[in-house]
Amino acid sequence: MIARVAIVGAGRVGTTLTRALVEAQYDVVSVMSRTLGSAQKAVNTANENNSTAVDKIADIAASDIVFLTVPDELIKATAREIMESAVDTKAICHCSGAKSSAELQFAADAGMRVASMHPLQSFADPGTAMANLPGTYWALEGVEGLTDELQTMIQRLQGICLPIKRDQKVAYHAGAVLACNYLYTLESIATKVMSQSGIPPEDCLKALMPLLQGTLNNMGSVGLPQALSGPISRGDIHTVEQHLSNLSSISSPERAREVYSLMGMEAIDMATKQITGIDSDTAERLRSLLDPQKKYSNQ
Ligand SMILES: NC(=O)c1ccc[n+]([C@@H]2O[C@H](COP(=O)([O-])OP(=O)(O)OC[C@H]3O[C@@H](n4cnc5c(N)ncnc54)[C@H](OP(=O)(O)O)[C@@H]3O)[C@@H](O)[C@H]2O)c1
Numbered sequence: 001m002i003a004r005v006a007i008v009g010a011g012r013v014g015t016t017l018t019r020a021l022v023e024a025q026y027d028v029v030s031v032m033s034r035t036l037g038s039a040q041k042a043v044n045t046a047n048e049n050n051s052t053a054v055d056k057i058a059d060i061a062a063s064d065i066v067f068l069t070v071p072d073e074l075i076k077a078t079a080r081e082i083m084e085s086a087v088d089t090k091a092i093c094h095c096s097g098a099k100s101s102a103e104l105q106f107a108a109d110a111g112m113r114v115a116s117m118h119p120l121q122s123f124a125d126p127g128t129a130m131a132n133l134p135g136t137y138w139a140l141e142g143v144e145g146l147t148d149e150l151q152t153m154i155q156r157l158q159g160i161c162l163p164i165k166r167d168q169k170v171a172y173h174a175g176a177v178l179a180c181n182y183l184y185t186l187e188s189i190a191t192k193v194m195s196q197s198g199i200p201p202e203d204c205l206k207a208l209m210p211l212l213q214g215t216l217n218n219m220g221s222v223g224l225p226q227a228l229s230g231p232i233s234r235g236d237i238h239t240v241e242q243h244l245s246n247l248s249s250i251s252s253p254e255r256a257r258e259v260y261s262l263m264g265m266e267a268i269d270m271a272t273k274q275i276t277g278i279d280s281d282t283a284e285r286l287r288s289l290l291d292p293q294k295k296y297s298n299q
Pocket residue numbers: 008009010011012013014032033034035036038039068069070071072074078094095096097118119120121122123124
């Protein structure tokens with residue numbers, strides 16, 4: 001059973017996990033980071049804990065599991081250092097979305113229990129991340145027995161376990177990046193386009209926030225494709241033509257029209273599947289208008 005935990009990498013995820021695990025009554029024995037200050041800060045975020053901040057792998061106290069919350073490309077090397085330093089632990093788990101427990105195979109071959117447990121959540125700062133954590137899905141895979149104990153941990157963190165196959169993590173993570181990171185990208189492009197209307201850029205995102213929140217609520221309540229609204233869902237071809245013409249005339253960002261067209265093609269597919277969806281003739285006319293291959297010919 002997991003009782004004592006060590007954290008390696010006191011960044012956004014490591015700091016949040018330290019606090020969340022302490023609040024879930026786990027004994028976080030050590031927080032290790034490249035910089036002692038980061039480790040100490042993570043320890044300080046959690047009240048009433050017995051954690052010690054350290055900056056050397058060899059100083060990590062005995063634990064039932066070590067969580068690696070270092071950048072993805074350092075997972076293997078850090079695990080290797082843990083094995084070579086003979087850190088007293090029974091298991092190693094990393095929190096990467098794209099990488100699987102295969103990254104820790106050499107440790108498994110040496111008798112260590114290994115797993116990967118990825119929070120499907122965006123950790124920007126530890127305060128907000130703590131508030132977002134309840135209800136978060138965690139993709140989990142690894143050796144039998146250890147995954148049962150980690151499933152219990154996920155429940156104690158008020159999360160939901162999402163079992164995943166080792167070799168399916170890249171597809172899972174690509175979907176997560178599209179849904180989360182590219183939402184920020186989309187808002188970056190949207191605010192640049194919108195600010196060309198004369199609304200100050202800093203006001204655009206502020207004004208878009210209630211729209212975004214309403215959009216998420218709609219998606220949560222009626223799902224896809226039913227939640228889609230807007231000109232494509234209505235089959236409003238003239239509005240789409242006006243948008244394309246306007247996007248061709250603006251200088252920044254240059255890729256705005258391409259993004260509008262590419263995402264519009266997916267919107268057409270969705271609109272055809274809606275209960276009061278567009279007919280096939282309207283869909284074809286919209287497709288020929290938005291076809292990204294046609295680039296700027298239909299201005
Ligand atoms: N951020 C997210 O939204 C998110 C979401 C889900 C999963 N993840 C996963 O969580 C893991 C950590 O991501 P993150 O966003 O928390 O990264 P991060 O904020 O960049 O934190 C990584 C930390 O690792 C420490 N570190 C770097 N090299 C080290 C070393 N050699 N030994 C010990 N510590 C070292 C750094 O500490 P110092 O400050 O001491 O230099 C840094 O604070 C990654 O596997 C990532 O894929 C991230």
